[in-house]
Structures are given as structure tokens and as C-alpha cells.
Amino acid sequence: MKKIVLLNLLFSICFIQGNEVYKFHSLEDEKRFYDLIQEIRCPKCTSGSIASSNAPVSEDLKNKIAELINEGYSDKEIKEYAKARFGNEVLYNPEVNSSTYLLWYGPFIFLFMILTGFFFRRKSQ
Amino acid sequence: MKIFIRLVILIIPIVGFVFFYNLLTEDKFYPGANFDRFNVPVFALDDITSQKIYTKDDLNDELLLNVWASWCITCRVEHGFLMELKQEGFLITGLNYKDESTDANNWLNLYGNPYSFSLHDIKGSLALDMGVTGAPETFLIKNGEVLVHYSGEVNLAVWDNVFYPVIKENKMFR
Amino acid sequence: MIAEVSHFFLVTASGLFLLSFIFSTLTYKTNHNIEILVSRVFSYGSYFVFVSFLIYIWLSIQSDFSIRYIAEHSNKDLAVFYKISSIWSAHEGSMFLWIVFLSLWSQFFNFKLPQADLLKAPSIGILSFIIFGFLIFLLFTSNPYDSLLPIAPANGADINPILQDPALAIHPPFLYLGYVGFVIAFAYNTAFLIKGDLDINWEKIIRPWSLIAWILLTIGITLGSWWAYYELGWGGYWFWDPVENVALMPWMAGTALIHSLYVSSRSNSLRSWTILLSISVFSLSLFGAFIVRSGIIDSVHAFANDPQRGLYLLLFSGILIISSLAFYALRFPKLVSSNLIKPKSKESFLSINNILFVTAIFAVMLGVLYPLIFDFIYEERISVGPPYYNTIIAPIAFLSSIFLVFSVGSSWQRSSKLFFIYSPLSLSILLSIFVACFIAFKLQNFEWWFIGGNFSGFLILIRYLLLVINNISKKMYFNKASAIAHAGLGILLISISINAGLSYEKIINIKAGDSFQDDMYTFNLLDFELINEDNFDSIKAKFLIKSNDASEQVFYMFPEKRKYFIRGQITSESAIQITPFKDIYITLGDQLDNGHWVVNIQYNYFIRWIWISAIIMCLGSLMAIKERSIKK
Numbered sequence: 001m002k003k004i005v006l007l008n009l010l011f012s013i014c015f016i017q018g019n020e021v022y023k024f025h026s027l028e029d030e031k032r033f034y035d036l037i038q039e040i041r042c043p044k045c046t047s048g049s050i051a052s053s054n055a056p057v058s059e060d061l062k063n064k065i066a067e068l069i070n071e072g073y074s075d076k077e078i079k080e081y082a083k084a085r086f087g088n089e090v091l092y093n094p095e096v097n098s099s100t101y102l103l104w105y106g107p108f109i110f111l112f113m114i115l116t117g118f119f120f121r122r123k124s125q
Numbered sequence: 126m127k128i129f130i131r132l133v134i135l136i137i138p139i140v141g142f143v144f145f146y147n148l149l150t151e152d153k154f155y156p157g158a159n160f161d162r163f164n165v166p167v168f169a170l171d172d173i174t175s176q177k178i179y180t181k182d183d184l185n186d187e188l189l190l191n192v193w194a195s196w197c198i199t200c201r202v203e204h205g206f207l208m209e210l211k212q213e214g215f216l217i218t219g220l221n222y223k224d225e226s227t228d229a230n231n232w233l234n235l236y237g238n239p240y241s242f243s244l245h246d247i248k249g250s251l252a253l254d255m256g257v258t259g260a261p262e263t264f265l266i267k268n269g270e271v272l273v274h275y276s277g278e279v280n281l282a283v284w285d286n287v288f289y290p291v292i293k294e295n296k297m298f299r
Numbered sequence: 300m301i302a303e304v305s306h307f308f309l310v311t312a313s314g315l316f317l318l319s320f321i322f323s324t325l326t327y328k329t330n331h332n333i334e335i336l337v338s339r340v341f342s343y344g345s346y347f348v349f350v351s352f353l354i355y356i357w358l359s360i361q362s363d364f365s366i367r368y369i370a371e372h373s374n375k376d377l378a379v380f381y382k383i384s385s386i387w388s389a390h391e392g393s394m395f396l397w398i399v400f401l402s403l404w405s406q407f408f409n410f411k412l413p414q415a416d417l418l419k420a421p422s423i424g425i426l427s428f429i430i431f432g433f434l435i436f437l438l439f440t441s442n443p444y445d446s447l448l449p450i451a452p453a454n455g456a457d458i459n460p461i462l463q464d465p466a467l468a469i470h471p472p473f474l475y476l477g478y479v480g481f482v483i484a485f486a487y488n489t490a491f492l493i494k495g496d497l498d499i500n501w502e503k504i505i506r507p508w509s510l511i512a513w514i515l516l517t518i519g520i521t522l523g524s525w526w527a528y529y530e531l532g533w534g535g536y537w538f539w540d541p542v543e544n545v546a547l548m549p550w551m552a553g554t555a556l557i558h559s560l561y562v563s564s565r566s567n568s569l570r571s572w573t574i575l576l577s578i579s580v581f582s583l584s585l586f587g588a589f590i591v592r593s594g595i596i597d598s599v600h601a602f603a604n605d606p607q608r609g610l611y612l613l614l615f616s617g618i619l620i621i622s623s624l625a626f627y628a629l630r631f632p633k634l635v636s637s638n639l640i641k642p643k644s645k646e647s648f649l650s651i652n653n654i655l656f657v658t659a660i661f662a663v664m665l666g667v668l669y670p671l672i673f674d675f676i677y678e679e680r681i682s683v684g685p686p687y688y689n690t691i692i693a694p695i696a697f698l699s700s701i702f703l704v705f706s707v708g709s710s711w712q713r714s715s716k717l718f719f720i721y722s723p724l725s726l727s728i729l730l731s732i733f734v735a736c737f738i739a740f741k742l743q744n745f746e747w748w749f750i751g752g753n754f755s756g757f758l759i760l761i762r763y764l765l766l767v768i769n770n771i772s773k774k775m776y777f778n779k780a781s782a783i784a785h786a787g788l789g790i791l792l793i794s795i796s797i798n799a800g801l802s803y804e805k806i807i808n809i810k811a812g813d814s815f816q817d818d819m820y821t822f823n824l825l826d827f828e829l830i831n832e833d834n835f836d837s838i839k840a841k842f843l844i845k846s847n848d849a850s851e852q853v854f855y856m857f858p859e860k861r862k863y864f865i866r867g868q869i870t871s872e873s874a875i876q877i878t879p880f881k882d883i884y885i886t887l888g889d890q891l892d893n894g895h896w897v898v899n900i901q902y903n904y905f906i907r908w909i910w911i912s913a914i915i916m917c918l919g920s921l922m923a924i925k926e927r928s929i930k931k
Contacts, residue, residue: 019809092687117130135625
């Protein structure tokens, strides 16, 4: 038992940090990667991000995204890449544009309307 | 004010009901069909017989590009129909997806070869660039532009409803 | 043969429920005998349902494969536990379970509610109508008794191995018990609205039923989340998947309901809100059942179904919801209380939180329906996922925590000063800001939701701590149930924030004999073991892990990859090591060409605390049932 532990200690000294599958130039890039793969939907699965899926196409996309990050593409460009190939639905964070105003601002408008009604009613009585 | 609230409370579920009723009763078209057009990306791949490297320019002006693999069971089901299409004179080129060339060639020898040639996309890089998520998938391409991208098995019903109208409209395969 | 007996019992039950409903419509003649008849006939109806289901369970255990549903979802070689749980693994059987639970809850209610209660007959009548409608749906469109005779297969189908899991087996029963439990409040309140007699104290009646239903629903959702975490291999516990969301919405409405009930049972205000919430909770459950079973939304979870079933469910749910709301609209002017809610009173803060909860429900509903609406209008697809929900729900959660804490020191039906210097509220706010900032600096995470989540969570905990200290020293009464339940909420907020802010993963490639080291641990991949079981082959990786700090803890972890013979399905069994503040989570990926393996190592912080806090909230609610509500 002690011998195995010792051997492993020796091994660990030799093989530190060499074996990350996705290698990046900086820690920020690595963080960008892990954040991005949460936001991109697996094109093949009924539900789930590519981070949570090990379908072949998810694996390929992850590799491609790592490549693109290392080649200097921005987050926006990478999302465009995925969107161009797999459609709008592959992005889990719907963009804020004229067709999604209802989605993003709806809850706040709703809250505002009800609060107004609530306070207005109190005032009028 | 009170009347307004009562109306809203009633109208919301009624609108919801009508909306869902519409959704449930609409005709379900073919969900695997995608008619968004895009240009075939640039590529350089050899074919499964390793005879030469093919690029985008080597593709015919009008073709069907069929994504297949020896490990893909549905492809075996689709194969018969592809052979029929070949008989009728439609040009089909293969995109062999994540497959060993020996396995691919053996499969074609065993079942028959409907393809003019098959690109060997062992890493799936061209497939990824074209939005492929698995096999079988089929593209209808004219002059380097994808007109139809179908995910799933192509059979007579799919051909008649999805591909043929586009072929006719674009006067292809005359 | 026996299957047909069971089938017959269900048909009989349907007839009895129909009869009970018809009798209930005749009670306007105030004939006491008819009222007793409503109750009796209902009881017999429910007994027939129970016996029918028990027989069905027996048939499943006996592996009667002449029944198509049992043949499709069960197998001779399954353990008895899974033979039983296979009953609710798909549409027909789970619908059957839904009906059984509807009958169970309603019969309990029928039994416990005194015959003298003015609303008994109409509410039992409504319940019988609901159960009758679902029974017709079951028997005509989703019959669990469809037969394969004259040829019964020798063995059943091969089961998805993912479904053979204890947590997944009991998650639906708890969930359904919760969903369905709110039917009591729905029926009783609708009866109240139909009858129109404002003096009836319905709050007192529906309170314990709603609390128990809430506890069961919370447990059901927590079980689902826990199962998803350890089984699905991605280390997350909530995905805002449409099917998770349709379970969350009744839960949020239920939470708002039990708080609104608390207010209406003490003062005359918020009555109209409480009734509306009461109708909404069960309506949202119906909506959930419809979404999951109609096939309208694509989701990992949805039972594959056809639009025909969806149409029936839509129609039936529509009838129930719209008629109930119609009565609400009718009585609304009389319901709205003349009492003014005083600013900065307890009622005012609870009202604001009611409004916030309803907004949250609206937001989730919007997120679930938006892809459908978008497709309908623009004919284009769009996905709404965690980024949307997290952005909208987090601020709402923080705001409601603040109002919750305001409510702690406040009083019923009068304003109170809350913000004077040295008040417990000011003190809590200051301390929480300090703690939240401290944590942000210590862990170097300054995201708005990280600080906000920690601030809200500690605000609740600190405020209640001050309350407990103050009242215990002065030997004053305080609401222990509320303190415990809300402390649970505080812990939940903190745990979610820290889990989101701190957790991370690393994807590495490694081969046997290699090791990988990060700042906390050294992972040594010793070797692989090949295992052959009855229904699967597996390759098991043996990791020896050593912590790099002075404690030098050593432990083993064994992530596995399994291939099940019959379906050829490959699953990944993650290895989890639980430590007090984090989980180490290892998943085996694919093997690369060079013989190396892809391994995913995750550190999931505070994840156990998320489920622990859910249990604490349930404990608090359990205590709340014992609390006697002050009579009006």
C-alpha cells in the first residue's frame, strides 16, 4: 500500500497539469469556455446544454469552441458560429431584440402594473 | 376598475385555451426539414477509397449530399430508397461521417453503392460546419448553395413532400 | 380475467362518481338525505378505485404480460419494487396513479369533514366531477387495461436502465400527491364561490390540507432534483427544463397560497387573493399535466403523446379552470374586503410578496410558452433557458427576502416603525451587507447575484436569529414554525449562490497509472476493472484521491461506464464524494484514440445544503400545521 502511494507520488510529480483536454492560453479563456458551453444547447438532445451532454455532436462543438477561443474569436462570434449552423434555437440566452422585448421586459411590466393597481386601490379608498 | 380585473381574469385562460387549441390542431409538417439556405463551406477531404482529395469545386452543380455511416442503422433502412433515386438519375454524393474507411467500403460492397463518391469526414468537421447532428441527413445542393437540409430518413413520403417540390421549383435534375 | 375485474371496478367507480356529482347538483333543494348520499356514493366510488389499483399492482407483480402496458414497461427479471414503480413510468399508468391520488385525498377529505359543513356536498360534488372527467379520459384514451390477448408475450420489454433507480421510482408519487393535494382547496373554494355565503370560514378548513400538499410537493421536486444530480452526470440540480418549470409553478403558487391563507385567517384582508391563489394552484397542476402529456413541448421528460389526448386534457382542464374563474369573477365585488391594508403592517408586506410570487410565476410561464408563441408568430425557433430564468427570478427572490424580513418585526392591522436606529431590522441589514461583502472578497466573486443571494440569505437568517434571541430572553411567544421554515429559505438562498459562484469543473485526459493534480487534490488513476453483470458490462475506473493539505485525507472513487446488453444503451455512472461543504464529482467520458480517457472532475459546492434546506422548510411547515390559527 505504501509502495503504491509512493509510486503514485512519483508519477504525480512527473505528470502535473499536462493532461487537460481543453487547453487555453489564459484562465479567463478557460472560464469563458466553461461559461459558453453552458449557454449553447445540444443540437441533438431534446433538452440540455452541450456541457451536460456527451453526444458526438456536442463533443465536436465543444472542441470547435475551444479552437475558436484559442484563435481569438469573441463570445459573440462563437455564438454566431453555432447559430449559423444549428439555428437560433441552439442559444439558450435569447438575445434582447425587438422580438424578445416581451420576454425580457414582460415580467417587470407585469410587476409594475400590479403594484400600481395595488397602491392605486389603497389610495382611492 | 373591478370590472377590468374580472374581465382580465377570465380573458387570460380563454385566450390560452384558444391558443393551445390552435397549436394542437395545426397540421404537423415535417419537423426534420430545414429550408434555410446557406453556402456549402470550403473543405478539403479525401474520399473513402483515398484516391484523391476533393474540394468544394469538385461537387456537381446539382446534387444530393447524403450523410451516412456504416454504424448507422437507419442508413441501412434508407439505403434502398437511395438506390432507387440513383436508378432514376438523381446524382447522390456521400458524406461518410465519423467512420473508418474499411468499414465504409465493406458496407457499400455488401449493400450496394448509390454514391458517385463518398467524402471521408472522419472527424466530422465538414459535417459540423454544415449543421449536421447525426446520420442519416440529406442536403439538396444547387450551385454550391444548400436549398434543403433534411434530418432523418428519406423515404417516398419525405421525398414527395420535402425534396421534390423544391427540385421542381428550381428546375433541377432536368 | 382478473384484469377485466379490475377494469370493471374502474368503470363502476366512474359511474358512482357521476352519480355523486348528479346528486350534488340536486342539493339546492336542501335535502339532507341527498347530501349524505353525495358523500356515501363518493366513498364507494373511491373504494372501487383503490381496489382496482391494488389489483393492478398485483397484476404487475405477477408479470401479467397479457396487458399491453405492463408488457411494455415491465419485465420478468425486475425486482418487485421496480415492477410496482414501472406502473407510473409512462402515460397510462401515471394517469391511473394521478386518479388514485385524487380519490385518496378526496376520500380523506370526505371522511374528515363534518357532515354538517355547509360546503361539504357541493365540494364533494366538484371533486366527483373532476375524478369522473379524468376516469373517462383514462378509460377512453389511455386505457391501462388494453389487452394483447390472445397472444401474451412470454416476457416484457427491456426497460430503460435509467428508470431503475429508487429515487426516480418514488419521485412521481410524491410529486403527484403534492400536485393533486391542492384539489381540496380548489374544490372547497369553488364550492364557496358557487354558494356565495360570505360568512363561511373556509380558510380554517383548507389550511391543513394545503400545508400537507405543499410539503409533499416540495419533497417531490427535491427528490427529482437530487436524482437528476447523481444520475444524469452533469452535476447540476436544476435546469429550468419545461417539465421542471410546470412543477415549480404550482409550488410557487402553493407557497403564496399558504402565506395568503395565514393572512386571511387572521384578518379580513386578502380574502380575494387567497381564493384566486387557491384556484390557481390546482389550475397550474392541470396545466402541467396538459403540457407534459400533450406532446406540445419537447422535453427530456415529456411522455410521448398524441394531440388527441392533448385535446381532451385541454378541453377538460379548460372547463374546470374557466368555470371556477367565472364564479370568482361573479363574486369578486363582494369578496374584496372593505378593510384597508395599513402601510407597513404585516399584511402589507405579505401582500407585496404575494405580488412578487405571482410575478415570478408569470415569468416562468412566459419562459415556457415563449418558444411556442415565437414559433407561432415568427415561424422561427428560439430557446429560453437558464440564463433567462436566473436573470429574472433571482432579483424577485432577493426582493421578497427583503419584504419577508420587514414582516418579521411588524404587526397585524397596524403600522409599525421598523427602521429606527438599533432596530433589529437595521442591525440585520448592516450585518448582512458586511457578511455578503466579506464573502465576496474572500472568494473573489463580485457578481450581482452572488452578493445579492448571500445578502438575502444572511438577512433572513440574522433577522430570525435576533428574533429568537430577543423572544427567548423575554420569554415571549414567537412563531417557531415560521422561523424554522424561513431559516431553511435563508440557507437555500446562500447555498444556491455559493454553488453557482464557486463550483467549477475540469475536463482532463488521463490513462491508467497517470495522475492529475490541482490545488486541492491529487487524483491518481490506478487502473480499470472490467465487470460483467446480468444485464450490463461495465468498465470501472479506480481513482485514489489524496488531499494536498495537511490533513492528507485519502479516499477512493469509482466512476463507471456501463453498456446494457438489450438496448445497447451506454450510461455513465458518476462517482460522488461528499464532504461537508462540497461534493467531488467524477464522470468517465470517452476513450481517446491514444488510449487515454476523458475524465470530467467537478467541484460542486454547498449542493447538499440545497436539499437540506428544502427539508428544513418542510419541517417548519409541518410544525405550522399544529399551529392553531386565531379564530376571527
